Amino acid sequence: MTVNLSEFDQSCLDGQEGPAAASAMRVIVRLAEAMKATELLDVTSAHIDSCLYHGPAVLDFAKWLEDQEAKVKIPTTLNVSSLDLIHPDLYRGDEDWGIQARLLMDCYERMGCKPTWTCAPYQLEERPKFGEQVAWAESNAIVFANSVLGARTHRYGDFIDICAAICGRAPAAGLHLDENRKGDILFRVDGLNDSLLDRDVFYPVLGHLIGKNSGSGIPVIQGLPNGVSEDRLKALGAAAAASGSVGMFHAVGSTPEASTTEEAFLGSDPTDVIDVTSEKIIAARDELSTASDSRIGAVSLGTPHYSVQEIKKLFELFNSESVNPEVNFYVSTGRDVLTEASLRGFIKPLEDAGVIFVTDTCTYITPIMEAVTLPVMTDSAKWAYYAPGNLGVEVIFGAVEDCVASGISGDLSIDNKIWVDG
């Protein structure tokens, strides 16, 4: 199948927009062919995941573009990298790896990307509006843009993000198009008790369960309270994109393309209906932990990056207490959020209490955490999913309240009552 190219697309390919646009357009057209797109469309912003160092190939690619004088054409934000430029001493990795990672970061900045270094670009002041076509990478950001903002991006991987940013074009296919945004599978949570639905910790667990049971389809969740907060939807989407391949979900009464269940399915019938029982939720919660112990060695929060509201809650939970000296307590966040939370007076007291803030990166993608033999506790299903494989640590999943209580005492403390009736 051939892709019908606009005059602009063709002029890129022909080199009239410069050599970098020609290379970038070639990658876009090849992807468009693989996606069976018949044409390309304009995108108004991009979020780049390619700035995280994974070895020589990613740097070779960035240099290949830069050597052709690549510049981004649309507002473009950068995802996390391997280094914390604000707290550089936190990096404990191989020196040469760190040097290569920095070269990669600099390369993307020189191409005109904004040094936002966050996996939660939707927490920045400027974010896509409803219906806006964008090219975002980073699985949790993709889900959030599609589901919560109602912007439109396909599930893009590394490389195409910067190519789309250079040309301002992307394949007109996948989640960019109306017909591919309708729900496939119905998850009913009507039977769960209201007090559980009112807990932050419920949302990542639900996301984990949904990701595992959605295949490549779009899940629709019915039975949640109306107007679920952005932080909860963020945790849900991030978990579903880690345990599955979810690029979009509908939460009836909360997300903008699902004021009703019928609207979410665009009038068609679900291919499958799953009743989410409390047994299934507890089983999903238990899958997120790899260990149980009476003591913990560390806590890691902020995957995806903590918002100002989440930092505020952490500040309130600490309530002037301090982290146990035998526990390392990390919170990953974006540098812009750190600045705002600092202005609002949350950061200094938390740092004084022993909390280590990590910016520009995340504790599970780069060597930041001090080695611990005891399990690490987290409130993030995504962190719980990836950290054991990436870092070789044991993980215990819990609510942020549990993480703070355990971090203060050093003893594992989990409130199990919230998971059962009442």
Next chain:
Amino acid sequence: MIFLVEGKANGKVLKLDEPLSFWGGVDPETGKITDLRHPQVGMSVKGKVLMMPFGRGSSSGSSVIAEGIRSGSGPAGIIMMEADEIIALGSIVADEIYGKAMPIVVVEKSEYETYSTGDLVVISEDGITLS
């Protein structure tokens, strides 16, 4: 059968019981599956014709695929039932910058079911053949 990315490969099939996120799931230096929750953790994708029904997980998967093609520790080819852009991109970019592409083929369920782990297969412009 369609090629998401064209190319030639031959190797032993490794059919995954569950989809795999390449980032956070495969060590790009050795090709070993590192996702502790994956049923085939510890096995190597290096030089294999990897079969997985559809893609999963991190968008950094494209980078891990490209790195595997560069270093030679990645799969020789991938057979899927549903197109996956994250996987395709890794191979497209390796082709652009190194001139080395890993073929990615999307087949119907009936054909997908004819191959199993250990089969020796060849991917060429004619499609997939058992050898």
